[in-house]
Each structure stands twice: as C-alpha cells, then as structure tokens.
Amino acid sequence: MSTIYNFYAGPAVIYDEVLARAKEEFLDFAGTGMSVLEISHRAKAFDEVVAEAEANMKELMGLGDDYRVLFLQGGASTQFSMLPMNFLPQDGTADYILTGSWSEKAMKEAKKIGGVHAAFEGGENHYRHIPGQEELTFSDAPAYVHMTTNNTIYGTEFHYVPETDAPLVADMSSDILSGPVAFDRFSLIYAGAQKNLGPAGVTVVVLRKSFLEKAGDVPATMLKYATHAEKNSLYNTPPVFSVYMVNLVLRHLKSLGGLPAAAKTNAEKAKYIYDAIDSSDGFYRGHAEKESRSLMNITFTMADADLEKRFVAEAEAEGFIGLKGHRSVGGLRASVYNAMPVAGAGALADFMAEFMRKNG
Amino acid sequence: MSTIYNFYAGPAVIYDEVLARAKEEFLDFAGTGMSVLEISHRAKAFDEVVAEAEANMKELMGLGDDYRVLFLQGGASTQFSMLPMNFLPQDGTADYILTGSWSEKAMKEAKKIGGVHAAFEGGENHYRHIPGQEELTFSDAPAYVHMTTNNTIYGTEFHYVPETDAPLVADMSSDILSGPVAFDRFSLIYAGAQKNLGPAGVTVVVLRKSFLEKAGDVPATMLKYATHAEKNSLYNTPPVFSVYMVNLVLRHLKSLGGLPAAAKTNAEKAKYIYDAIDSSDGFYRGHAEKESRSLMNITFTMADADLEKRFVAEAEAEGFIGLKGHRSVGGLRASVYNAMPVAGAGALADFMAEFMRKNG
Numbered sequence: 056m057s058t059i060y061n062f063y064a065g066p067a068v069i070y071d072e073v074l075a076r077a078k079e080e081f082l083d084f085a086g087t088g089m090s091v092l093e094i095s096h097r098a099k100a101f102d103e104v105v106a107e108a109e110a111n112m113k114e115l116m117g118l119g120d121d122y123r124v125l126f127l128q129g130g131a132s133t134q135f136s137m138l139p140m141n142f143l144p145q146d147g148t149a150d151y152i153l154t155g156s157w158s159e160k161a162m163k164e165a166k167k168i169g170g171v172h173a174a175f176e177g178g179e180n181h182y183r184h185i186p187g188q189e190e191l192t193f194s195d196a197p198a199y200v201h202m203t204t205n206n207t208i209y210g211t212e213f214h215y216v217p218e219t220d221a222p223l224v225a226d227m228s229s230d231i232l233s234g235p236v237a238f239d240r241f242s243l244i245y246a247g248a249q250k251n252l253g254p255a256g257v258t259v260v261v262l263r264k265s266f267l268e269k270a271g272d273v274p275a276t277m278l279k280y281a282t283h284a285e286k287n288s289l290y291n292t293p294p295v296f297s298v299y300m301v302n303l304v305l306r307h308l309k310s311l312g313g314l315p316a317a318a319k320t321n322a323e324k325a326k327y328i329y330d331a332i333d334s335s336d337g338f339y340r341g342h343a344e345k346e347s348r349s350l351m352n353i354t355f356t357m358a359d360a361d362l363e364k365r366f367v368a369e370a371e372a373e374g375f376i377g378l379k380g381h382r383s384v385g386g387l388r389a390s391v392y393n394a395m396p397v398a399g400a401g402a403l404a405d406f407m408a409e410f411m412r413k414n415g
Numbered sequence: 416m417s418t419i420y421n422f423y424a425g426p427a428v429i430y431d432e433v434l435a436r437a438k439e440e441f442l443d444f445a446g447t448g449m450s451v452l453e454i455s456h457r458a459k460a461f462d463e464v465v466a467e468a469e470a471n472m473k474e475l476m477g478l479g480d481d482y483r484v485l486f487l488q489g490g491a492s493t494q495f496s497m498l499p500m501n502f503l504p505q506d507g508t509a510d511y512i513l514t515g516s517w518s519e520k521a522m523k524e525a526k527k528i529g530g531v532h533a534a535f536e537g538g539e540n541h542y543r544h545i546p547g548q549e550e551l552t553f554s555d556a557p558a559y560v561h562m563t564t565n566n567t568i569y570g571t572e573f574h575y576v577p578e579t580d581a582p583l584v585a586d587m588s589s590d591i592l593s594g595p596v597a598f599d600r601f602s603l604i605y606a607g608a609q610k611n612l613g614p615a616g617v618t619v620v621v622l623r624k625s626f627l628e629k630a631g632d633v634p635a636t637m638l639k640y641a642t643h644a645e646k647n648s649l650y651n652t653p654p655v656f657s658v659y660m661v662n663l664v665l666r667h668l669k670s671l672g673g674l675p676a677a678a679k680t681n682a683e684k685a686k687y688i689y690d691a692i693d694s695s696d697g698f699y700r701g702h703a704e705k706e707s708r709s710l711m712n713i714t715f716t717m718a719d720a721d722l723e724k725r726f727v728a729e730a731e732a733e734g735f736i737g738l739k740g741h742r743s744v745g746g747l748r749a750s751v752y753n754a755m756p757v758a759g760a761g762a763l764a765d766f767m768a769e770f771m772r773k774n775g
Binding site: 059061063064065066067068069074075077078081082087088089090092093094095096097098128129130131132133135136140163164167168247249253254255256257274275276277278290291292293294295296297300374376377382 | 419421423424425426427428429434435437438441442447448449450452453454455456457458488489490491492493495496500523524527528607609613614615616617634635636637638650651652653654655656657660734736737742
C-alpha cells in the first residue's frame with residue numbers, strides 16, 4: 056500500500072510521533088504495569104496528565120492564571136446547549152454570528168433557553184463570506200457574542216478577532232491551535248478534540264475565571280461549568296485515554312515550535328492546494344471567497360458530480376482519503392489540520408494537476 | 416516487576432487479549448492504513464463497529480428488536496439528569512430506591528426536574544443492605560422506578576429484579592454483563608463503560624423503543640435520547656476509540672461463553688475473597704450484609720486505619736493495585752470486574768491470609 060494521506064474533516068489525522076508513543080506505552084503507562092485505559096482517574100499518574108494538559112494548553116495559547124481549561128464530554132454539540140444554559144438568562148439575548156451550519160446549530164440551541172440575535176447572516180451567500188467588523192450588528196448589551204472561527208463545511212475562517220464590549224465566545228473546534236490568536240480576547244472557547252487536538256471523545260473548554268463567576272444556575276450538575284472547574288475536570292470519570300492523547304499532541308506541538316511554527320506550516324500546506332485550484336482555470340472552483348478562505352478545510356467543486364465522484368475514487372486509490380465534501384453541500388473538501396504533513400498537501404496538489412491534465 | 420493485579424473500582428482492568436488486539440491494530444485499523452483514532456465516524460469501517468457493538472450488546476443481553484443500544488458521552492452522572500429530563504414531567508413523580516451514594520445522586524438530579532419519592536432509604540444502615548421486594552414502597556403510578564443494581568462504594572448488589580408496574584430503570588454501571596439478568600424487565604438501562612465494558616469515555620444506554628416514545632421534549636438536542644436513537648449514535652462525533660474498545664470487549668465476552676460463563680467466573684472470584692474475610696475471625700470485616708454482597712466490589716475494614724494503610728501499601732508492593740476504599744467511606748475495596756482473572760482473586764486471598772498471619 057502506498058503512503059496514506061488522511062484528509063478527513065474529523066476525526067482526523069494524528070501526528071505519527073504521537074501515535075507511535077501511544078502504541079509504545081499502550082500496555083505500560085508511566086511505569087505502572089497497566090494500560091492507560093485501565094488506570095483509575097484518581098491515580099496520581101493520571102492527575103499529573105490532567106494538570107500537564109491544562110498547563111500545556113494555556114502555555115500554547117499564551118493564557119495566564121485568569122483562565123481555566125476543562126476537559127469535558129459530549130462534543131461541541133453539547134456546548135451549543137451548555138453555553139446558554141450557563142450564561143444566557145431566559146429574558147436575556149445572546150448574539151450569534153452566522154457563518155455556517157455549526158453556528159446556525161449553536162444559535163438554534165440557545166433559542167431554546169433565551170433570546171437570540173443574528174449579528175450577521177451569511178446563509179444567502181452560501182456561506183462563502185466571513186463578515187468584516189463593519190458588517191456585524193450587535194444587539195444592546197448581549198449576554199455574549201458567539202462566533203465559529205472556522206467553518207468546516209464551507210471552508211471559511213475568521214482571520215481577525217471581532218471587537219465587541221460583550222463577552223466573546225468561540226467554537227474553535229476546527230482551527231484551535233492552528234496558529235497564534237489573541238486568545239485573551241475571548242471569555243470562553245470550546246473545541247471538540249478530534250481535529251487539531253487528538254482523538255474524538257473529549258471537548259476542551261477554555262474559560263476566563265471572571266466570566267465563569269457570572270454563570271447562572273443550571274438544573275443539572277454535569278451541565279454546569281463550575282462543577283468541572285471546581286474539581287479540575289475530575290468531578291466524574293473523565294475520558295481518560297482521550298485526555299492522555301490530547302496531552303501527547305500538545306507536547307508534540309510544543310516540540311515543533313508551538314503556534315508560530317504551526318501557522319507557518321499550515322499556510323504552506325493551504326497554499327499548495329489553493330494554488331492548484333487557482334491555476335486550474337476553472338477546472339477546480341474554490342467555494343469560499345478568497346479573503347475568507349480557511350487554512351484548515353479547503354472546499355472546491357468541479358464541473359459536474361460525475362467528475363467529482365471520479366476524482367474522489369481515483370484520489371482514494373492513490374492513498375488520498377476523505378476528500379468527499381460534507382453531505383450537506385457536496386463537492387470536495389481537503390482538510391489539512393495541524394498534523395497533516397506538508398508532503399501530503401504537496402502530493403495532493405500534484406495529484407490535482409495530473410487529474411486535470413487527464414480530464415481537463 | 417511481578418504480575419500486576421488491577422483492583423481499581425473504575426476505570427478498571429481490561430482483558431489482556433483485548434488490549435493486545437487493540438495494540439496490534441493501533442496503526443492500521445481494518446486494513447485502512449490509519450489508526451482507529453484517525454478514522455472518520457462517517458467511514459464505513461466505523462459504521463460497522465457501531466452496528467456490531469449494538470448487535471453484540473443485545474445478543475449478550477438476550478434482547479430483541481424492541482430495544483435500542485446507544486453509545487453516548489458524559490458518564491452515568493449525565494444520565495442522572497438526562498433520564499428525568501426525558502421521562503419525568505414537572506408535575507410527575509419518579510421513585511428512587513436508595514441503596515448508596517450513586518442512587519442518592521441520581522435522585523438529587525431528578526428533584527431539579529420534577530417530583531421524587533424514595534421507595535427505600537438505606538442510608539441509616541450505612542447502605543449495608545439491599546431491600547427485599549417487601550421493603551419497597553412505591554408511589555402511585557410513578558413516571559419510572561430507578562434502581563442502582565450494584566453499589567460500587569458500599570459493595571452491595573441486587574440479586575433479583577424488583578416487581579413494579581412502572582417502567583423500571585437501572586444504573587448498571589458497575590455490574591452490567593457480569594451475569595444473566597432478566598434485562599427485558601427494564602425499560603432503560605445505563606452504564607458507564609469503564610468497569611465491565613471497556614475504557615472510560617462512553618456511556619451505554621439500552622432502552623425499550625416503546626418507552627423512548629413516551630419521552631417528553633427537552634430543550635437541548637444532545638440531551639434527548641431520540642436524537643441519538645434516530646441517528647444510530649452518530650448524530651454528532653461519537654467517542655470513536657471507546658466504542659471500538661467496547662466492541663472488542665463484547666466480542667471477547669462472547670468468545671468466553673457469554674454471561675453464564677461470566678457469572679460462573681465472577682462467583683468463583685468473589686468466593687475466594689469473601690472466604691478470606693469470613694474465615695479471618697474478625698481480622699477482616701465485610702461491610703455489606705451477607706445476603707446483599709456484591710460480586711463486583713468487595714468492601715471490608717480492619718481494626719484500625721493504620722493497619723488498613725499498611726495492608727494497602729504491602730499489597731501494592733506485591734502488585735495488588737487499587738485496594739483503598741472509596742474516599743467517602745474508607746476501608747478496603749477489591750473490585751473484581753469481569754476482566755479480573757480468577758488467579759488474581761486467588762492471589763489476593765492468599766495475600767490476605769498471609770498478611771493476617773503476620774499482623775493478626
């Protein structure tokens with residue numbers, strides 16, 4: 056079998072070095088003689104993993120003691136509800152910047168809890184566009200402003216942090232730690248791990264302590280951020296293995312040079328593929344407006360669905376996996392998260408050129 | 416290092432054969448050339464894992480097409496809220512049989528949603544006792560009756576299924592699949608995986624379809640059982656690796672002879688340790704009443720805390736890990752879940768006899 060390049064949108068590619076390390080110590084974690092899968096979450100060796108993962112996360116993001124990092128379950132989809140349950144009063148309003156299906160879903164859940172206001176609606180334009188600051192219309196004193204920094208399905212990404220007086224909240228599931236961001240401008244950040252942070256099964260929540268203090272009561276202990284913050288993510292049994300894997304990924308990211316190095320590599324990878332699109336004279340058509348393009352998920356279409364199908368099949372035969380677009384929009388999508396090697400993006404660009412030569 | 420025997424209460428010991436298999440295919444799942452940690456939950460290979468896991472679970476439990484098996488996140492603690500949110504009307508009443516800390520916690524969460532009634536309260540007796548049918552006092556037409564089949568902290572276990580006209584719901588986290596049970600007497604069963612089913616990070620919910628139809632609306636998509644049932648546990652990204660591991664455990668359990676074989680082995684293991692207690696002339700004191708004893712968690716105390724501390728330290732030095740009792744009750748606890756080998760229970764009994772000889 057040739058080299059496999061995994062372009063899945065998530066769960067997604069994980070660093071070879073991280074997988075090798077996990078495999079190596081799979082049956083003997085930290086000299087315990089037991090697998091990390093069998094370790095009590097009350098064991099000292101695991102306490103250390105959680106503490107180190109929180110510290111690594113804050114170090115990479117450049118955040119200090121005024122922030123907490125929680126390791127929860129249920130994915131970003133659970134955060135869609137947990138966020139308003141904690142921070143949106145029934146008679147309050149939360150603003151949502153709608154830049155794709157995920158922000159729509161997030162707003163829909165908030166609407167079940169309190170009032171919502173769309174600060175921008177990109178749906179009419181098929182979500183090709185990320186709004187500039189001047190296109191955002193906030194309500195008066197919203198409980199918070201919610202944004203999705205990267206839109207996995209449409210392939211768009213914010214390249215700036217909006218200004219607002221309200222607490223800013225972001226779903227960063229698909230571009231967290233892909234490069235330096237002014238993370239301290241956010242009151243709460245959440246991200247399913249399965250794109251840039253490791254395997255599925257753990258959701259990282261980064262929140263400012265002073266924001267947490269503003270949370271209202273929630274009639275479910277497990278859905279209160281405070282429950283998990285007070286117990287260092289160990290209120291109940293956490294997803295031990297996933298947290299352990301996230302920590303290995305964070306360590307590796309640090310060893311590679313942290314977020315500046317990640318940003319450089321990610322720009323290089325995206326350039327390979329966008330160049331293949333832009334130089335194809337319309338054979339490949341980028342979905343997103345150029346200024347709104349995502350460095351993580353590169354979405355494009357071709358003249359017809361049959362050609363796209365052939366592209367996916369031939370690519371897969373050559374070892375390029377997961378290039379089919381999201382079922383809700385069709386087309387093609389190449390997800391090039393942190394762990395995708397530059398060589399993978401380069402090889403895909405070569406394949407695209409060759410496929411065009413044969414079919415153009 | 417000598418053989419390690421893992422007596423943790425959960426996360427807990429996993430079958431050697433299952434760990435070996437997972438390690439072997441860690442970097443190449445089902446011939447994909449990718450790790451199961453990197454596989455999209457929309458990939459065909461993973462669809463098959465979910466379908467097989469549901470089928471294996473139902474086969475082992477002897478359940479038919481009138482039941483569904485869901486793979487969720489958040490642990491039993493999240494089920495404490497999800498259950499009443501779906502099935503307890505604000506003006507309704509749910510009955511809880513209180514046999515330990517976990518059932519207390521479950522009732523506390525239900526009380527935030529609707530009315531509750533304690534059908535039995537074992538707290539005064541330090542939860543040494545499992546009530547007989549005649550000790551249960553149900554309310555009039557409760558929305559459901561909730562029980563905890565095995566009490567990890569106190570070491571007691573139900574050895575019968577209570578009769579009730581109401582839908583019966585059970586937290587089986589710590590004894591699910593430990594032996595044959597009339598599972599079809601239950602309308603809903605939930606269990607965190609990290610004791611008998613595999614690693615932490617996935618919660619199994621088994622529910623009768625006709626009960627699911629009675630669910631009320633819940634103002635949070637992810638907290639509705641129907642959401643997950645309709646999408647075969649793939650509404651959002653599931654904890655892929657944990658589901659995969661659970662399926663390996665279920666396969667292995669089947670290969671060993673299923674639940675009758677598990678029951679036989681579990682009785683054998685528990686007998687070793689209870690015999691060591693009962694023959695110690697009070698040196699070891701079992702916490703639970705004999706008729707209420709758990710086959711999964713064997714709890715006992717000694718004359719004083721210093722002796723217990725020495726026991727834990729010397730046991731650990733000999734490779735018997737995780738024998739300290741739960742922080743809320745102290746004493747000792749040996750958890751002997753399905754995957755604990757008979758040899759481990761026998762070796763612990765020998766150690767107990769030897770420790771008594773030296774310290775008695």
